Amino acid sequence: MDHIDELASALARLPGIGPRQGKRFVYYLLAAPAIERTKLATLIASLGKDVRQCPDCLRFHNGSTVPICNYCADTKRDDTLLMIVEKDQDLAAVERAGTYKGRYFVLGGVLTLSGKGAIREKELMNIVEKRLKNGLREIVLALSATSEGEHTVDRVRELLAPYRDQAKTSQLGRGLATGSELEYSDAETLRAALTNRKET
């Protein structure tokens, strides 16, 4: 396989990119100034060196100096709460929302109904046991409201069963998401929206 095709198929491994768009990228890079290619290559090559995975929450962070990430290091965050999310981008979304001040753990994936996918089970147990020593009281299962998310929640709750009397588990509330129209909302969402209705 020649260089163009080899790079095209390497780029086609990126999430959501097919062979044709991979090829596109190659021609874009060929037309781009050499300096842009060099910079991109350097950033990719040095990624593993500059970016570390936090030993506690397992998220990736720009921790060239310290291994532990700023959320896990921050002594002002609430040790009684541990939120379990699927991936780094979900954690970022929760931080953007700006109300959660507890700790995090990134599962690193979801389990599909067909039994595919893998999550960080051992690391989950370890962090829970560690956090329990620091006063952990509630584990927030913040998975997506999808069938895969719920399937993963079931597995995580099995894993957390032994700790049930030390820390309770909770799940994100269901209801109308921004933009939801009643007419198109499913029964489960509407029931939750009704139960969670707020006095105004």
Next chain:
Amino acid sequence: MDHIDELASALARLPGIGPRQGKRFVYYLLAAPAIERTKLATLIASLGKDVRQCPDCLRFHNGSTVPICNYCADTKRDDTLLMIVEKDQDLAAVERAGTYKGRYFVLGGVLTLSGKGAIREKELMNIVEKRLKNGLREIVLALSATSEGEHTVDRVRELLAPYRDQAKTSQLGRGLATGSELEYSDAETLRAALTNRKET
């Protein structure tokens, strides 16, 4: 305008239908057996006669005999609750969800930010005053979680201000709707999902 074009544009008035699809419908009807056309025409013509608008909730129902609809007539439903929805289909969705057992009122529309649209204000006041005499305690504002829905809620709450000490108002809970992924959820939805989190 000839018959084909006239019918096409009449059909193009149906919600979500453009001129081209209107034309499509005409050709479909032309190819369909005369009996199908006759049946459709009869059903449309007699719609106003067979279907009544309930004088209380203002929804349309097959009330050839009685004017009042079965939800408003049902003495087993909870008189302390009145849910305000935008349109008949929303009411149907709530019924499908199957948990709400109170009364309803159909606003008949939403107010757009540009000040367009109309809602049944007078009828709303009337039904609220009537329901208050029957022990109404909570008015559930069940509008869609859209900017128009929220804009309409503001107006409805103005209208209901005089009754605030007799009946409280509430809004459907926000949170993750079925299918929502954390990564793509807006801050408001995530904050609500966190506040409404449920112990499991």
Next chain:
Amino acid sequence: MDHIDELASALARLPGIGPRQGKRFVYYLLAAPAIERTKLATLIASLGKDVRQCPDCLRFHNGSTVPICNYCADTKRDDTLLMIVEKDQDLAAVERAGTYKGRYFVLGGVLTLSGKGAIREKELMNIVEKRLKNGLREIVLALSATSEGEHTVDRVRELLAPYRDQAKTSQLGRGLATGSELEYSDAETLRAALTNRKET
């Protein structure tokens, strides 16, 4: 089944309309002025009376008085050409293009690869034999450039085989359609575009 549901499912028979949108239409009609419903019902009911199917080309036309349509009646059109299209809307599109001045025949459908669908075979033979007496020299098979269109063309050519030495058959030219990009064009289209290239 009650009136609302009955009308909803009658409307759901229109091409491209599902049960939910059918319901939508019903509520739109309920909210619409009675006069609009009456007018729509009348137009549908009288459709078969005001609109006739031309005995020659089999297209539907507003021929309350004469049975034969204006294209077939027009003595200025070219009797040496007969264009065979799938449906009335295709004929309308060709007329909009404005260059074809020959005669038409509407097949009334296409044949699917799975052998479904029906076309007006007997009527096709009849019109071809009739047109041959009036100097027909070329039959233009103007079917869509889809697998179903090509499958239908095969069948039509079988039917026309007996007349091959009296009238030739032709097919619409392939090439770049307006908006086509080379990169995304299939080999067949590009080969035709190259063969049909025009000096400029």
Next chain:
Amino acid sequence: MDHIDELASALARLPGIGPRQGKRFVYYLLAAPAIERTKLATLIASLGKDVRQCPDCLRFHNGSTVPICNYCADTKRDDTLLMIVEKDQDLAAVERAGTYKGRYFVLGGVLTLSGKGAIREKELMNIVEKRLKNGLREIVLALSATSEGEHTVDRVRELLAPYRDQAKTSQLGRGLATGSELEYSDAETLRAALTNRKET
């Protein structure tokens, strides 16, 4: 800006990629084995070295050894034809079609109606003059059938005006592209399809 964000925005420069997907790519690369990152980085860094731009047609090719590409070097190709395409991918599409055996020239872009965009004008003149010495007789303008493509054709024809009596210019034929339905085809496409109709 930290490493993750820097790489995310570098990747967001790829055609059709937004900031969010750029971030996605970064997290994918972080989770991927270091070897995959290294390979990708190497392929990008060495792209300019292994891939050359042909001095004649200006397409990019894997010419680590020879500068001139295989199509321009191939003595069996037809020197009387020169096809002008917008970009390398278009040339590849024409080759896949497999009927064209002449020479190529890659314009490197299109001109937008708003006057944006640049094409290789000087290089175009040079190659045309060079090809004329080798018996060039026809220049095929193989631009996309879009407004930008046609706008670019106008400019190219201006540039080629001086050579008009030595070589004629042609354009790819218009007609029904694979998949086109008559009902949705524009007048220009239908007129071309009719003019280019083929006896069968």
